[in-house]
Amino acid sequence: MLNSLDSTDIRILQLLQENARLTNKEIGERLNKTPTPIYERIKKLQEQGYIKGYVAILDHKKIDRGLMAFTQVQLRDHSAENLNHFVEEVITFEEVLECYQMSGGFDFFLRVAVKDLDTYHDFLMKKLFNVVPLGSVQSTFVLKEAKRETSFPITMPKGK
């Protein structure tokens, strides 16, 4: 997959991950190319699914989502049917930004963003606990963000 990209494509992806508002002209200047090849390459990268989209990153503390929790959930019934039902329900909750099925002891791992502990408590009681019977729920809260990146490092595969 990565082998279908050359170093110019990778540089473009790196730049757009940091700042999606760069113009094709600006990207071209840093890569010593005119806007047209940049335009064509970005179009291709989008069509091939390397770029999934462009989003604005907000300061969650300013929009009443200051409390970030990671919630580890174990279901009581591990049938495929029950697991699927849990997923279908939980991804509809606006408080749940991310939901992963995990290896190890816990079945699911949720990133939950809410205003405060009261709201989190409401979320557990009124939403999460009502989906399916839960075996265990373990919540930890972010005290301090030391790093939060949306961008992945991209390293050239050897031999390119």
Add this chain to the structure above:
Amino acid sequence: MLNSLDSTDIRILQLLQENARLTNKEIGERLNKTPTPIYERIKKLQEQGYIKGYVAILDHKKIDRGLMAFTQVQLRDHSAENLNHFVEEVITFEEVLECYQMSGGFDFFLRVAVKDLDTYHDFLMKKLFNVVPLGSVQSTFVLKEAKRETSFPITMPKGK
């Protein structure tokens, strides 16, 4: 904080969280306004720090970062000095996309993106274990992504 925003600002933030490439004209059409007030409002939202930036979202599976791990770390020495030193080092590792200091039993919580289990093993042995003496490290791996959002829901405060 949220109270300094009206419903138009909130709609703009919602739209840009979903698609940062919307033009002022397109946003204006959905909000029944001309591009100019959209432009002015976005400028203000950026200056006030509601919008932290615009980024491209990549498909991590296509760029050799298909394995996502959550790593819970407890240090052996909990002095402020040691905790700070750990943070300073760990945020320089390219594999670490996120690093949080957490409530509860674990000191730190890392989101780590690597190519595969071999690479993760290298990351632990060659990088993480060499920062400071660790008490415990618990790794869980994402088997399946059910939901992954970068956008926060924004709800109007009552009385606006």
Add this chain to the structure above:
DNA sequence: ATTGAAAGATGGTTAGT
């Protein structure tokens, strides 16, 4: 795969309501 040019659309500023 890249350049350069041309056409159309958008961004950003300004003046006016």
Add this chain to the structure above:
DNA sequence: ACTAACCATCTTTCAAT
């Protein structure tokens, strides 16, 4: 705070290499 009009800049297409 909004509209309308303006110009500079950018996107996108296309012929040519």
